[in-house]
Amino acid sequence: MFTPTRDSALLRFREFLPRAGRSYAATRNSDFGPDNRENVSILSPWIRHRLICEEEIVRGTLRSHDFKSAEKFLQEVFWRAYFKGWLEQRPDIWRWYQSDLKSEFSRLDANRELNTRYNEAITGATGIDCFDFWARELMQTGYLHNHARMWFASIWIFTLKLPWVLGADFFYRHLLDGDPASNTCSWRWVAGLHTKGKHYVARSSNIEKFTNGRFNPVGELNETPLPLHEERIAGLAALLLHVTLPEDDYILLLHEEDCAPELLALQKPPKAIVGLHGIHQRSPIGASKQATAFAEGAVRDALSRAQEHYQCESFDLTGEPELEPLSAICDKIDIKKVVTPYVPVGPLADALDAFGQAHASNDISIHQYMRPYDEICWPHATKGFFKLKEKIPKIISGLGLH
Ligand SMILES: Cc1cc2nc3c(=O)[nH]c(=O)nc-3n(C[C@H](O)[C@H](O)[C@H](O)COP(=O)(O)OP(=O)(O)OC[C@H]3O[C@@H](n4cnc5c(N)ncnc54)[C@H](O)[C@@H]3O)c2cc1C
Structure with missing residues (x-):
C-alpha cells in the first residue's frame, strides 16, 4: 500500500481528494478492515515524513472543496501540528517517556x-x-x-x-x-x-x-476503568522560532522528519546534501523492518530529488546507525555549517543535540530551518486542540492556502 516516494504521496492524495469533503466527515470513524480503506486518506506515512507537506494538503483540499465541507478532514490534518507544537513546548514528557520505557x-x-x-x-x-x-x-x-x-x-x-x-x-x-x-x-x-x-x-x-460488525467483544473488556494519574508536572520550554540561517556555504542535512527539500525557501543553494534518518533510535529494541525501509526509502527519495533540484554533490548516510559520519563529510568538503529542516522533539533531535555538542569545538554548527506552517501553528498548541482549531481559518489565510 505504501511506497516511500513523493510521487506515491501525490498520487494517493489525488485519488483521495474527491472524498475529503462530507463523505470523509460522515464515514471516517468506521474501520472497515485492511482491504477497505476508501473512507480515510491513509496519507499519514507520507505526511509524517513530509513526502507531502501539510500546506500542500490544505491548499489542494480547498481547491476541490469549500472550507465547510472539508472542515473535518482539515482539522484532522491540524492535529499533527497540535501534538508536535505541544510536545515541543513540553520536552519533559518525551524524556519521561524514554526513561519510563527503559524501566519498564x-x-x-x-x-x-x-x-x-x-x-x-x-x-x-x-x-x-x-x-x-x-x-x-x-x-x-x-x-x-x-x-x-x-x-x-x-x-x-x-x-x-x-x-x-x-x-x-x-x-x-x-x-x-x-x-x-x-x-x-x-x-x-x-x-x-x-x-x-x-x-x-x-x-x-x-x-x-x-467495525461494521466484524468484532463484538461483549464481556471481554473493562468498560468502567479509572483514568491513569501522574503527579509530575512538565516544565514549559520556549519555542525557537525565527532562526536566521547562515550566509556562508553550507551542507543541507535531510532526515526522516522532513523529506520535501524542494519546498524549503532557502536563500541560496547548498554546496552538498547529506541524507540520514534516525529510525534506529526509535526504541531500545529498534524499529520494525517495514518502518525502517519506509524511513530509509523516504530519505533516499528526498536525497535524489534534492540533488536534482540543487545540482550538487550528495552523501547517503541512511545505512548508518549514528550521525557521526556527518563530521567526516564536513571535514572532507571543508564546510562546517549544516542547515537542516527543523527536527522536532524526539530521538533524532536528541541525536542531533548530542552531535552538535560533541562537535562544537570543531566549529561545526547546526542551523534549523522552521517551516512557516509550524511557526504559525505551534504557538497555539498550549492547551487543548480547541485553541488551535479555532485559529484554523486565520492560519489558512495567513499562509495564503485558500
Ligand atoms: C494511540 C494512538 C497512536 C497514534 N500514533 C500515531 C503516530 O505515531 N503517527 C501518526 O501520524 N499518527 C498517530 N496517531 C493518529 C492517527 O491515528 C493517525 O494519524 C491516522 O489514523 C492516520 O490515518 P489516515 O492517514 O488514514 O488518517 P485520516 O483520517 O485520513 O486523517 C488525515 C490526516 O490527518 C492527520 N491526523 C489524523 N488524526 C490525527 C491525530 N490524532 N494525530 C495526528 N495527526 C492526525 C494524519 O496526518 C492523517 O494522515 C495515533 C493515534 C492514536 C489513538
Missing part, C-alpha cells in the same frame, strides 16, 4: 508474569479477537485506522493493564507513520494523562458499530 523493559526482564502478558499482547495472542487482529495487522501492514489505535491503546491500558509506554513503544516500532509527538501524546490522551482525568474507554458496542 527492565521490569519485563525481572517479572515473568508481566513478560508473558506483554508477549501475548505484542504477538496477538491475548484471546481478545479484535485486539489480536489489530496487533497482527499493525505488524503486517505498518498501519492501523485511527479508531483501531484508540481501541487498541485503551484495551492495552485498561483491560490488559499493561504499562502504556510499552504499548506506545510497540506502535512506534511498527507504524510507518510512527511519530514521537502524535504517538506519545495520543497514548497519553487515551490513558487520561494528556487531558487530565479524561480517558478513552473502548466499549464493545462502539467496536461492533464502527
Whole structure:
C-alpha cells in the first residue's frame, strides 16, 4: 500500500481528494478492515515524513472543496501540528517517556508474569479477537485506522493493564507513520494523562458499530476503568522560532522528519546534501523492518530529488546507525555549517543535540530551518486542540492556502 516516494504521496492524495469533503466527515470513524480503506486518506506515512507537506494538503483540499465541507478532514490534518507544537513546548514528557520505557523493559526482564502478558499482547495472542487482529495487522501492514489505535491503546491500558509506554513503544516500532509527538501524546490522551482525568474507554458496542460488525467483544473488556494519574508536572520550554540561517556555504542535512527539500525557501543553494534518518533510535529494541525501509526509502527519495533540484554533490548516510559520519563529510568538503529542516522533539533531535555538542569545538554548527506552517501553528498548541482549531481559518489565510 505504501511506497516511500513523493510521487506515491501525490498520487494517493489525488485519488483521495474527491472524498475529503462530507463523505470523509460522515464515514471516517468506521474501520472497515485492511482491504477497505476508501473512507480515510491513509496519507499519514507520507505526511509524517513530509513526502507531502501539510500546506500542500490544505491548499489542494480547498481547491476541490469549500472550507465547510472539508472542515473535518482539515482539522484532522491540524492535529499533527497540535501534538508536535505541544510536545515541543513540553520536552519533559518525551524524556519521561524514554526513561519510563527503559524501566519498564527492565521490569519485563525481572517479572515473568508481566513478560508473558506483554508477549501475548505484542504477538496477538491475548484471546481478545479484535485486539489480536489489530496487533497482527499493525505488524503486517505498518498501519492501523485511527479508531483501531484508540481501541487498541485503551484495551492495552485498561483491560490488559499493561504499562502504556510499552504499548506506545510497540506502535512506534511498527507504524510507518510512527511519530514521537502524535504517538506519545495520543497514548497519553487515551490513558487520561494528556487531558487530565479524561480517558478513552473502548466499549464493545462502539467496536461492533464502527467495525461494521466484524468484532463484538461483549464481556471481554473493562468498560468502567479509572483514568491513569501522574503527579509530575512538565516544565514549559520556549519555542525557537525565527532562526536566521547562515550566509556562508553550507551542507543541507535531510532526515526522516522532513523529506520535501524542494519546498524549503532557502536563500541560496547548498554546496552538498547529506541524507540520514534516525529510525534506529526509535526504541531500545529498534524499529520494525517495514518502518525502517519506509524511513530509509523516504530519505533516499528526498536525497535524489534534492540533488536534482540543487545540482550538487550528495552523501547517503541512511545505512548508518549514528550521525557521526556527518563530521567526516564536513571535514572532507571543508564546510562546517549544516542547515537542516527543523527536527522536532524526539530521538533524532536528541541525536542531533548530542552531535552538535560533541562537535562544537570543531566549529561545526547546526542551523534549523522552521517551516512557516509550524511557526504559525505551534504557538497555539498550549492547551487543548480547541485553541488551535479555532485559529484554523486565520492560519489558512495567513499562509495564503485558500
Ligand atoms: C494511540 C494512538 C497512536 C497514534 N500514533 C500515531 C503516530 O505515531 N503517527 C501518526 O501520524 N499518527 C498517530 N496517531 C493518529 C492517527 O491515528 C493517525 O494519524 C491516522 O489514523 C492516520 O490515518 P489516515 O492517514 O488514514 O488518517 P485520516 O483520517 O485520513 O486523517 C488525515 C490526516 O490527518 C492527520 N491526523 C489524523 N488524526 C490525527 C491525530 N490524532 N494525530 C495526528 N495527526 C492526525 C494524519 O496526518 C492523517 O494522515 C495515533 C493515534 C492514536 C489513538
